[in-house]
Amino acid sequence: MLEFIKQSKKRKLYCILGILYLLCIIFVANDAWLYSTPIAKLTKVETSVSGEETGTRGTKEKKYKQNIQGVILNGENKGKTISFTNEYTYTGMMKQPYHRGDKVLLNGTSKRMGSGIRGLKRDTELMILVGFLMFVLITIAGRQGALTIVTVIFNVAVFAIGFWKAGDTSNVLEMCSRLVILFAIITLVGLNGVHKKTWAALFTTLIVLVMIMGIFDVVIHHAEDLDYSTMEYLGSIENPDEIFHAEILISGLGAIMDVAVAIAASLSEIVEKKPKVTFLELFKSGREIGYDIMGTMINVLLFVFGCGLIPMCLIRMNNDVSLITIIKLHIPCELCRFLVESIGIVLAIPISILVTSVIIKVPGMFH
16 A cells, blocks of 8 residues: 555656656747847748859868748747848858748847847757756656756856856866865765765775876876877967866766765675675675776776767868877877876776775774
């Protein structure tokens, strides 16, 4: 009977969440009145081929012209019909095609409609994806899924406030060092509560971060410095080395925390089931767990860094830059980041085992 009541409550909760999700989508799909930028819904789109365009390398691609009509959805001109043209190429490199039913942002103001399209209004699609992610997290993971959403929101807020308060790049490394500590505390305590395994994972994460940054500094000090000129969007920034240090700090946090939490939680469970387990047995168990996740985590890092390089490599190779030249000149920073984070994952295994074993097995610690 109690089980039936619990299941009934869960079904009601999921129904409520589903209804809220649909209401949010409907609201965002009709929120044009919140925008100061004029928004139009396209009611008629006629597309025709207007010719061919020759690129710098002699390649040819078709050009298209669209005659578009739409209805203004907000502002003083709400309800009025607007007409304009849009030109784009087959690749869509500079401009994209539009379709009937699209909602677009115009290049005007609340009083003036404008004469062209600034871009698509994408908040509905974003709401669908974000809402679906939250719905799936809560329905599948329950309380833990809700806590995940809360910690992500808090981390985003801390990140935004931190950079907003910083104002410039003069103290970016110091600021990111503080943010990393806050991210680790918010994530681990928020998801796992105040337990011994939480403290073990937190201390492991911070220790490993200090170690990999120390190793990186020693290697850079005794070897040739990295060529930071290939980093994106540096402009006139005077401290690219500090920015790169900050990138390593933040990008390595997630992988190291994942390893630390997995080992700390597993060893805590072992001690709970078998309180008389010895340090040596605990160490061996932790080592086997670490072996299972180490290779997967390193490959995950490789895929994450690799996918970010795909557009850059393709664009340069399309302009007759050889792959060897790209690796020599444009990938060293990414490769260095990958190697440092991989070292962090490997170091996190023995350190997590040692820290967790001491905290759990030594009487009187963190009660």
